Amino acid sequence: MNIFALFEKRVADALGHLAEAGKIPSGLDVSRVVVEPPRDPSHGDLATNAAMVLAKEARMNPRALADLLVAELQTDPRVTKVDVAGPGFINLRLAPEVLHEVLRAAVADSEGFGRSGQGGGEPVNVEYVSANPTGPMHVGHGRGAVFGDALSALLAFAGYKVTREYYINDAGAQVDVVARSAFLRYREALGQDIGPIPEGLYPGDYLKPVGERLARDYGASLLDKPEAEWLPQLRDISIDMMMDMIRADLAVLNIHHDVFFSERTLQEGNGGEVAKTIAEMKARDLVYMGRLPPPKGQKDDDWEDREQLLFRATAFGDEVDRPLLKSDGSFTYFASDIAYHRSKFERGFASMIDVWGADHGGYVKRMQAAVKAVTGGKGDLDVKLCQLVKLLRGGEPVKMSKRAGDFVTLRDVVDEVGRDAVRFMMLFRKNDATLDFDLAKVVEQSKDNPVFYVQYAHARCASVFRQSAEAFPGTKFSAEELLKADLSILADEAETDLIHRIAQFPRMVEAAAEAHEPHRVAFYLYELASAFHSLWNKGKDLPQLRFVNQTHKDSTQARLALVHALKGVLASGLTILGVTAPDEMR
Known part of the structure; x- marks a missing residue:
């Protein structure tokens, strides 16, 4: 249950009613209208920008449009208060029963809560790792591997049909x-x-x-x-x-690809698919014979001062046109890459995501231009760049691996700190930001170690249920029983804060999937765990807030419903990241 999506529809319906009544123009573009958590939780449960983004098109003052919307939204029995903030943002306060309904949805279907039909089964190809087959993987490869794998899991959770692919560079x-x-x-x-x-x-x-x-x-x-x-x-x-x-x-790292695609297969038989792709580009006037100026201030291995076959890349958003054949008549790497992405499109993938190292940043525009060209504008390529990983131990750089010769192997790092620490920490920073990975820090059992902090929250949830079994022998606090709980008991500010955060999980999943940003899941889990640990600590000082109270079965049942929902969300989020959700911490 996604209350943000529900109320986006409610806002759209309200705008429709206003248009039918002639109070606003009909046919307004509502694609930019969002319903989201307010920046300040004290302002309400939900906020919408509808009046702000539609005012210009409606030729109205934002505040005036907001007032009309407020009048419509106040008629909704699920809403207890609506007001306008600043120049036209609308804040809504929901009846407690609405959030209780969200909590019950999370209890009723722990594994399904937060899953989305957003993708509609659309096929998406995620190509990641694609390290040259010249040796073991190093830590930098590991970041792209974890990012690509988590992104694939996130997209699948959001309803896309994902194929995980590895491109074997076996022709160079x-x-x-x-x-x-x-x-x-x-x-x-x-x-x-x-x-x-x-x-x-x-x-x-x-x-x-x-x-x-x-x-x-x-x-x-x-x-x-x-x-x-x-x-x-x-x-x-x-x-x-x-x-x-x-x-x-x-x-x-528990990473397994569906497809291993060989570059060499593109070139077999008189150039194979590469030659076929270039012939097709010639037929569509996507190439021409010409000369290129020397690159400004940067090295380009494909540049040669001669007349050569060039792809009209500038017609599709690139900065310069690009060569397809070397002086010896062989194909450039770029030509092979065009044929490869054309192959993806022909295999049914209009949506393609490539995960590359940051050193390939200069290659992005030309590849996106090529995909646009060879697919007739029907294909879309999103390239996610992963920045460097600085490997440290106690703040000091880690020495190179003798086994690898000149770098630290990924296997060595996983053997030292474990798969969960590697995966979570690789995702606890945006992919395009440099990552400092400290081998000493990621094994600490403290709040400063995010993976421990989140896993500990899940383990604490499991411990609450073990405590409840001891406090109420013979009572089964099953999901079916917890659905009957009196959730109005959950009235403390820390409890309602936790319910709000759980309610945000479906929206966060969809936003992260749309932006192709799995780090949002890691950030969300850390904040969710922090809110839970705060409530746990609050219960130490205020016995009435403890999750298990042997003399008050009703309050125990309500709080177990909260913990059950929380445990499910933590498990789902950790599963997306490829990290285990332990019931006990060693």
Whole structure:
């Protein structure tokens, strides 16, 4: 039950009645009208901007329009008070029974409360991680992985049909470097002295198992062969083993993709889908032969001072047109990426979300322009950039991993602090802001550690029910029984505050899903947990507010209904983030 959506409809109906009565113009655009929590809770339960955003179109003073709306809304039996604040914001105070109805909805369907039909089953492709298959995942990859996975879960919770996808970059020069690095480890496994790892090859110990496997499978038979013969074989084997390693790293975070899409498949058979995409772009006059000016103040690997085949990117919102073919006739990375996103569209995804590292920020506009062009404006690409992760321990930078060679592996971090801490903390900051991840802080059992604080709230909820079983032996406080509770008992300011926060969960889910911002869920959970802990502490000083009161079964039942609803919301929110909701804390 989303009271904000219910009252948005009520406001829209009120505007309709006013139009029918000739008091305001008909056909006003209500798309910008929202009903939300007021900034100051003392002003009411709900607030709407209707008069402010419609006044200009209605050719009315905002205050005058607000007064007309107030008169309409005051007739609603669910509303006890309506007033106008400032230049025209409307605040509504609801009858207590309305919020009690929300609480009962959360008790009746703990797992379903907050779920939404917002997405209407629309297919959405979320592509995330897509790390080069050149080694284990590092902490930076982990942030994008957690963000993409939580966003996928959030969208699914809001009613979208989500496909989680990983794009395997297995067609570039980097995979040849992996193969050559693996050949070096192969020689090492056969007992040869390889000396220091040559510059340009990958130095990490993670390639030793690849060399050992090659030694087992091929013996010394590859040593005398020219590179042209062994490179394709080793490339395939190395990619497969690196992807197995990456899948295992992701599994440690409980991240599993539905689709692993190979870049190489786009180029098989005379250029394959890439060539087909460029031919289609030629037929639609989306490309031309021309020259580009040198890039200003930034490096662009695709720039060459020559006449070349260019995509008309500026016609679709980009800053310059973009090359599709290199001087040797091979495709640019951009050309492959266009074909890949065209493939997504042809697979039924008009809505696409890519999660990239912040270092790819300069690539966003051209890719969005390309999607707009090759889909005839029917496809939409939202790119979410994840900023760097600064790994600390007690405020000091963490040293590099010897196993990886030059970075800290994600697996090492998860092994040290646990999956829940990694996932929650990766989401407890907006994706486009740099994240300081302190390994010491995230294992503290204090309010300063958000993941502990939220999980502790869920565990406390579970403990309340254990206490109730001891206080009232033989009484089952099931959801069915709790629905019968007298919720008017929940009259303390801290209790009503908690009910208001629970009521905001469905609205928060929809807003977070629409904005593609899963960090909003983490922020909401922390504030919800904080309100619950405050009520818990208040009960220490005021016995009448304690959740379990052996001499007052009615008040216990009412407060258990509140705790039951809260526990369900905490569990749902943590599930969206991919974090466990424990009944006990160790």
